[in-house]
Amino acid sequence: xxxxxxxxxxxxxxxxxxxxxxxxxxxxxxxxxxxxxxxxxxxxxxxxxxxxxxxxxxxxxxxxxxxxxxxxxxxxxxxxxxxxxxxxxxxxxxxxxxxxxxxxxxxxxxxxxxxxxxxxxxxxxxxxxxxxxxxxxxxxxxxxxxxxxxxxxxxxxxxxxxxxxxxxxxxxxxxxxxxxxxxxxxxxxxxxxxxxxxxxxxxxxxxxxxxxxxxxxxxxxxxxxxxxxxxxxxxxxxxxxxxxxxxxxxxxxxxxxxxxxxxxxxxxxxxxxxxxxxxxxxxxxxxxxxxxxxxxxxxxxxxxxxxxxxxxxxxxxxxxxxxxxxxxxxxxxxxxxxxxxxxxxxxxxxxxxxxxxxxxxxxxxxxxxxxxxxxxxxxxxxxxxxxxxxxxxxxxxxxxxxxxxxxxxxxxxxxxxxxxxxxxxxxxxxxxxxxxxxxxxxxxxxxxxxxxxxxxxxxxxxxxxxxxxxxxxxxxxxxxxxxxxxxxxxxxxxxxxxxxxxxxxxxxxxxxxxxxxxxxxxxxxxxxxxxxxxxxxxxxxxxxxxxxxxxxxxxxxxxxxxxxxxxxxxxxxxxxxxxxxxxxxxxxxxxxxxxxxxxxxxxxxxxxxxxxxxxxxxxxxxxxxxxxxxxxxxxxxxxxxxxxxxxxxxxxxxxxxxxxxxxxxxxxxxxxxxxxxxxxxxxxxxxxxxxxxxxxxxxxxxxxxxxxxxxxxxxxxxxxxxxxxxxxxxxxxxxxxxxxxxxxxxxxxxxxxxxxxxxxxxxxxxxxxxxxxxxxxxxxxxxxxxxxxxxxxxxxxxxxxxxxxxxxxxxxxxxxxxxxxxxxxxxxxxxxxxxxxxxxxxxxxxxxxxxxxxxxxxxxxxxxxxxxxxxxxxxxxxxxxxxxxxxxxxxxx
Numbered sequence: 001x002x003x004x005x006x007x008x009x010x011x012x013x014x015x016x017x018x019x020x021x022x023x024x025x026x027x028x029x030x031x032x033x034x035x036x037x038x039x040x041x042x043x044x045x046x047x048x049x050x051x052x053x054x055x056x057x058x059x060x061x062x063x064x065x066x067x068x069x070x071x072x073x074x075x076x077x078x079x080x081x082x083x084x085x086x087x088x089x090x091x092x093x094x095x096x097x098x099x100x101x102x103x104x105x106x107x108x109x110x111x112x113x114x115x116x117x118x119x120x121x122x123x124x125x126x127x128x129x130x131x132x133x134x135x136x137x138x139x140x141x142x143x144x145x146x147x148x149x150x151x152x153x154x155x156x157x158x159x160x161x162x163x164x165x166x167x168x169x170x171x172x173x174x175x176x177x178x179x180x181x182x183x184x185x186x187x188x189x190x191x192x193x194x195x196x197x198x199x200x201x202x203x204x205x206x207x208x209x210x211x212x213x214x215x216x217x218x219x220x221x222x223x224x225x226x227x228x229x230x231x232x233x234x235x236x237x238x239x240x241x242x243x244x245x246x247x248x249x250x251x252x253x254x255x256x257x258x259x260x261x262x263x264x265x266x267x268x269x270x271x272x273x274x275x276x277x278x279x280x281x282x283x284x285x286x287x288x289x290x291x292x293x294x295x296x297x298x299x300x301x302x303x304x305x306x307x308x309x310x311x312x313x314x315x316x317x318x319x320x321x322x323x324x325x326x327x328x329x330x331x332x333x334x335x336x337x338x339x340x341x342x343x344x345x346x347x348x349x350x351x352x353x354x355x356x357x358x359x360x361x362x363x364x365x366x367x368x369x370x371x372x373x374x375x376x377x378x379x380x381x382x383x384x385x386x387x388x389x390x391x392x393x394x395x396x397x398x399x400x401x402x403x404x405x406x407x408x409x410x411x412x413x414x415x416x417x418x419x420x421x422x423x424x425x426x427x428x429x430x431x432x433x434x435x436x437x438x439x440x441x442x443x444x445x446x447x448x449x450x451x452x453x454x455x456x457x458x459x460x461x462x463x464x465x466x467x468x469x470x471x472x473x474x475x476x477x478x479x480x481x482x483x484x485x486x487x488x489x490x491x492x493x494x495x496x497x498x499x500x501x502x503x504x505x506x507x508x509x510x511x512x513x514x515x516x517x518x519x520x521x522x523x524x525x526x527x528x529x530x531x532x533x534x535x536x537x538x539x540x541x542x543x544x545x546x547x548x549x550x551x552x553x554x555x556x557x558x559x560x561x562x563x564x565x566x567x568x569x570x571x572x573x574x575x576x577x578x579x580x581x582x583x584x585x586x587x588x589x590x591x592x593x594x595x596x597x598x599x600x601x602x603x604x605x606x607x608x609x610x611x612x613x614x615x616x617x618x619x620x621x622x623x624x625x626x627x628x629x630x631x632x633x634x635x636x637x638x639x640x641x642x643x644x645x646x647x648x649x650x651x652x653x654x655x656x657x658x659x660x661x662x663x664x665x666x667x668x669x670x671x672x673x674x675x676x677x678x679x680x681x682x683x684x685x686x687x688x689x690x691x692x693x694x695x696x697x698x699x700x701x702x703x704x705x706x707x708x709x710x711x712x713x714x715x716x717x718x719x720x721x722x723x724x725x726x727x728x729x730x731x732x733x734x735x736x737x738x739x740x741x742x743x744x745x746x747x748x749x750x751x752x753x754x755x756x757x758x759x760x761x762x763x764x765x766x767x768x769x770x771x772x773x774x775x776x777x778x779x780x781x782x783x784x785x786x787x788x789x790x791x792x793x794x795x796x797x798x799x800x801x802x803x804x805x806x807x808x809x810x811x812x813x814x815x816x817x818x819x820x821x822x823x824x825x826x827x828x829x830x831x832x833x834x835x836x837x838x839x840x841x842x843x844x845x846x847x848x849x850x851x852x853x854x855x856x857x858x859x860x861x862x863x864x865x866x867x868x869x870x871x872x873x874x875x876x877x878x879x880x881x882x883x884x885x886x887x888x889x890x891x892x893x
Contacts, residue, residue, distance in 0.1 A: 022660065023679070024377055025050070025061050027688035028346045030311035032296045034075045034082070036098060041307060041315070041343070042082065044070035046662050046686035047632070049084055051101070054317060054343055062101060066092070067632070069662040069686060072118045072130075077301065079124035085115040088664065093118065093129065095148070105147050111135055119175070121167040126151075130165040130177055138165075138177065138186060138197060154197035156184060168217055174237060176223050178215040183225050185237040200240040204233060216257035216264070219278065224264060226254030232266060246281055250274070256297040258306075262328050267297045267308065273318070275333065284333045289316055289340065293348070312369060313348035313687070317341045345382055347371065350666055351683035353395035356674035357402045362421050363674060363681045364404055365689060366392040372406070374421045377679065377691045383421050389414060391436075395670075398442045398449075403427075403463055405449055407437025413451055415463060428466045432459045443497050443506060448522055450508045452492045458510060460523055472542040474510050474518050493554050496568070500561035507544065509568065509582075515552040517582065519545035546588040548597035549580060555616040557625070560643045567643065569625060571613025577627055577635075578602035579642050596739065604642065606655075609633050610663070615670040619677040626680055628668035632661035634682050634692070662686035822846050 027045040034042045039055040047069055049062040064070055068086040075082040081104070085093045091114065093107040107129075114132030121127075127148050131137040136156040141148035156162065156177070163179030173188040183202040188195055202225070204210060211228040218224060223235040225242065230250035235242035252270035259265070263275040263284065271289040276282065293311030300307065306318040319339040322332070347367035354365045361378035372388040375381070391409030398405070402418035415428035435454035442449050442463070449461040456475030461468050475492060491513050498507040498519070506522035521544050523537055553570035559579070560567050566582040580602055589597070609629030616627050618639070625639045635657045661668050666685025673680055680692040756777070763772050778786075820826070827843040847855070 021693065022061075022658070022690050023693040024380055024691040025059070025660075025688065026346055026375075026690075027684075027686070028309075028313050028315060028344050029687040030293065030295045030309060030313065030348060032073055033298060033307050033309035033315055034073060035298045035300055035307055036075060036082075037077065037080070037301060038099065040099075042073065042075065043309065043315075044073050044084060046070075046684060046688040047660055048688070049073070052344070060101065062096065063660065065094075067659050067663055069664060072115050074118035074120055076120035076124040078122065079120075081120075081124060083118050083120075083127065085110070085118065085129075087114070089113060091115050107141070107148065110139060111137070116161070116163050116179075117165040117177075119165045119167055121172040122169050123172065126167065126172050128165055128167065128175060130162055132161060136161055138175070138199075140175075140188065140197060152188060152195050152197045154186070154199060157199050157201050158182075160184065160201070164214055166215070166217060168221060168237075170217075170219075170221055176215055176217070176237065178212055178225055181211045181213075183212045183215060183223070183235065183242075185223075185235075185240055187237075202235050202240045202242055205241055205243045214254060214256050216259050218259060218264070224257050224259075224266075226257050226266060228253040230254060230268070232257075245276075255294045258297050258299050260299050260323075261303050262323070262333070265297065265299075265306070267294045269294050271310075273297070273306070273308075277333075285336070287318065287338050287340075289318075291316070307343075311348055313344070313346040315343040317343050345385065346689070347373070347687050349687060350685040351669060351687060351689055352392050353406075353670045354672050354681045354683040354689070355395050355397040355404060356672055356679075356681065357397060357404075357418050357421065358675050361674070361676075361679075362402075362418070363672075363691075364395065364397070364418065365683055366395050366406060367687075368392075372416065372424070374418065374424065375689070376421075377674070377681070384424060386424070388416075393437050394439045396440050396442055398446045398463060403442075403446070405440040405442065405451070405461075405463070407440050407451065409436040411435055411437060411453065413437060413440065413459075413461065415449075415461075415466065428461075428463075430468055432468065432471070433457060438492050439494055441495060441497060441508075443522075444499050448497075448506060450495055450497065450522070452495045452510065454491055456492060458492070458495065458508060458520055469523050470537050472520055472537045473539055474520060474543070475512055475516075476539075493552070494556045496556045496558045498561060498566060499558050504561070509556060509558065509566070511549075511553040511556045511570070513552055515549045517547040517549060517553070517556075518543055518588065543588040545582070545584065545586050546597075547580075547582050547586055547600045550599050550601045551576075551578070553578075554612050555614065555627075557616050557618055559618075559639075560622075569616060569618075569639070569642065571608065571616050571627060571629075572602075573612055575607065575609045575612060575629070576602075577606045577608045577613075577616075577625070577637070579604040606637070608635055611667060614666075614668055615672075617672050619673045620675075621677055624673075624677070626671050626673060628671035628682060630667035631659070632663040632667040632684065632686075633657055633659040634661075634668055634671050634680075636680070636692075658682075658690075658692065660690060661688060 025048060028043060029045055031044050036042055036051065038053070040051055040053050042049060042051045047064040047067060049070060051060045064086050066086060068088050071085045071087045071091065073082065073084040080098045081095060082098055083093055083095045085091050090109060091111055093110055093115070095104040096102065097104055110129050111131035112135055115129060116132040117130040119128045125143050127141040127143070129139045131139070136159050137153055138156065139153040140151045142151040160182040161180045162177040162182065162184065165175065165177045168174035175186040177184045177186065185200050185202060187198050189198055210231055210233065212225050213228050215223050215225045221237065223237060224245065225233045225235055227233070230252060232245040232254065233242045234245045250268045250272070252268035252272065254266060255269045256267045257264065263277060266274045266276065269292065271291040271294055273287040273289070274283055275285045277284050289308060291310040291312055291314055294308060295311050296309040298307040304320055304323045306320070308316040308318060310316065320336050322336060347365065347369055349368035351365050351367050354363055356363050361376055362383070363375050363377055365373050365375065366388060370387055370390055370392065372386055373382060374384040376383050388406060389408050389412060392406055393409050394407040396405050397403065404416040404418060406414045406416060410431065411433040412429065412431045414426050416424050417427045418424045432451060433453045433455055438452040438454055440449060440451040447462065447464055449463050451459040451461060453459065456477065457471045457473050459468060459471040493511050493513050495508050495510045498509055508520045508522060510518045510520055521542050549572070551572035551574050553572050555571040557569050558566070559569050565584060568580050568582060570578050570580060572578050580600055582600060608627055609631050610633070611630035613627055613629045616625065618625055622643065623638060623640050625637050627635045635655055637655045661682065661684035669683050669685055671680060671682045678693065682690045682692070760777060822845055823843050824846040825841065825844040827840065829838055829840040831838055
């Protein structure tokens with residue numbers, strides 16, 4: 001073994017890792033889509049802003065400089081400027097020029113936690129920021145000298161959260177915000193030497209209630225507001241009152257409203273676009289899109305097209321021929337034949353898993369939207385898309401052919417043949433268990449598939465014959481995890497095959513969340529009909545070895561087998577990549593024996609992530625290891641030195657890290673190599689899909705471009721839960737190691753308990769003068785503990801009574817002030833002394849000044865009216881209505 005040779009070779013080969021760059025960036029998760037000049041659109045997805053040309057398909061990307069997911073986005077065509085904000089604590093707003101994509105300004109500290117929407121006015125002179133929880137604040141900025149400065153700010157009335165914000169196109173001093181069942185109208189007013197924002201909350205006529213959601217300004221200065229109940233309302237901002245917009249009710253919630261030259265276009269979440277004439281306010285035409293999750297609608301700059309963004313990952317372009325005419329009749333509108341095209345089609349939610357297919361530049365992905373998609377990353381195109389089943393959890397590809405194993409949360413396993421990537425077909429579907437599938441891995445020879453379940457079982461499947469061979473219960477305690485959260489530490493976290501050559505027996509290494517690693521022997525073909533226990537194999541005969549790691553492994557891959565040990569690479573819960581040597585002479589413990597396990601420590605350790613790792617994989621040539629973490633980070637390391645038999649302590653490894661996925665939430669769910677081992681694919685919880693390549697080796701990707709990348713600093717976690725988990729694990733290990741001492745103490749305590757019980761019985765049988773009191777058998781330390789416990793209970797009771805009294809006094813005082821003190825004549829009741837009779841008086845509420853003034857005016861006018869009738873000596877009008885001279889009929893007539 002020549003250490004200098006290996007280190008020199010490592011340093012030369014790590015140039016590949018040092019020169020990695022993102023080759024293709026894909027993704028759209030239903031965010032707001034904006035129309036840009038030159039037939040381009042812009043939207044945010046994860047930590048990036050994508051600008052897509054709808055004419056050529058070319059993409060450019062602007063990355064978040066703080067490695068945070070992006071949120072709100074706004075564009076102004078007059079100034080050719082767009083602004084977007086990031087998410088997280090104390091978000092920042094960035095201003096960029098278009099089409100140069102040059103950063104102009106940043107606005108920090110606009111909110112504490114969240115920015116829900118941004119808006120430019122028509123001229124680009126004003127810019128508004130709508131803050132979310134916990135501020136619910138509207139901030140208005142004014143452009144002076146090419147930069148924006150704060151002009152006025154105000155909090156939302158009644159702390160109403162809003163999601164949409166816009167300026168009045170006719171008056172930049174008026175704004176409207178809506179969402180969460182409220183609509184608020186804002187106005188910029190001048191008070192002395194400063195300007196302030198005044199607000200008024202919109203109310204529906206007649207006190208009607210509606211879950212108001214989206215809005216749009218009309219050419220007359222009115223505001224159309226759509227509700228999640230399907231209703232459409234028209235508001236007058238000056239009066240802040242609204243009424244129903246004709247009979248424009250929809251069975252689906254309204255998602256967006258836009259105003260074009262000829263129509264008010266109302267989009268429902270069910271994919272229906274309704275066109276109401278701006279002059280007639282009548283429904284003239286409708287368009288139904290093939291989607292159920294519309295999130296945003298924009299009118300093209302040429303006024304003849306619509307851009308519709310959907311929550312299922314699709315962006316539609318709707319072309320309306322002839323719609324740009326100045327005048328259109330209702331018949332001409334009915335004659336328009338819209339042309340609908342799909343601009344983008346990506347996973348609508350997190351990408352759960354990815355796998356490179358053999359024999360081509362293809363990658364398969366499954367997402368939380370329950371779809372299976374196959375991508376050609378060389379042609380930058382989507383080849384296939386289909387619904388695959390509810391709740392996919394994992395996916396792995398076979399080595400010999402293009403076979404995919406997809407596991408689901410329902411316990412179902414599907415084998416999908418991808419011999420023809422454009423027409424994949426399911427060749428096996430079987431529900432293995434009631435618990436979810438944790439992971440599934442093919443053997444390198446492709447003749448066996450191991451499937452780990454949340455119930456602690458490992459199933460073995462023959463993918464060649466498409467049959468389930470059986471299962472082994474590795475962790476019997478894992479079945480309690482579904483009922484008891486404390487038993488979740490007994491669940492399987494990952495498995496890998498021990499690849500030691502064709503002649504070696506096949507084994508599966510299974511890692512558990514508490515740090516256990518089991519070696520399970522793969523079964524041989526057998527006659528299933530003659531097996532008494534169905535598919536179950538005996539645990540005692542299937543488990544061949546057992547190890548206890550110093551840190552629990554979340555992900556596992558097999559490095560290399562040696563004569564005395566297995567070498568594995570693992571991502572552990574202390575967020576490191578570690579190398580373990582697992583001795584072969586470690587038999588599994590016998591059932592019923594509590595023996596302290598021997599802790600296996602790592603030979604090498606490399607800090608990788610800010611959170612726990614999510615996946616680890618080796619390239620086919622076993623020279624590179626690709627790791628991903630929940631913090632959105634992906635690392636690539638050369639590992640040839642780690643697989644050498646004479647391992648050097650902490651050999652230097654070149655590493656290149658990327659953190660383009662969102663560090664919040666799930667981060668990166670999986671990272672894998674493609675079939676050529678030169679391209680890497682990452683599947684993110686933010687819905688993004690990245691393809692990485694070595695810098696300089698990338699060919700011209702069709703219809704795609706990437707802006708220069710800027711590496712951002714990783715996000716620091718505010719709280720690190722690892723130390724708490726590590727402390728619990730150390731306590732558990734110490735508990736296991738001191739089992740013998742505890743058993744000895746328990747035995748002595750039982751002897752003392754028996755002796756104390758005997759003394760109590762003697763005391764009961766003794767004479768009355770010789771008996772001890774029951775409290776004499778209580779130890780002094782127990783008395784002190786009981787006294788402390790009693791004092792604590794008394795203090796808690798006293799505190800509880802205190803607050804109950806405060807609440808009662810507060811309620812009584814409030815009732816007295818609002819119901820008794822306001823009475824002019826107090827309510828008094830006289831009770832009889834010798835009878836049950838009660839005589840109440842008639843309470844009178846104090847008149848308000850306005851009501852008293854009105855009453856005096858009415859009385860005065862009444863006196864004037866009577867005086868006028870008296871002066872005219874005319875008969876009173878009541879005498880004309882009722883003839884008082886007519887005698888009443890006698891009784892019986």
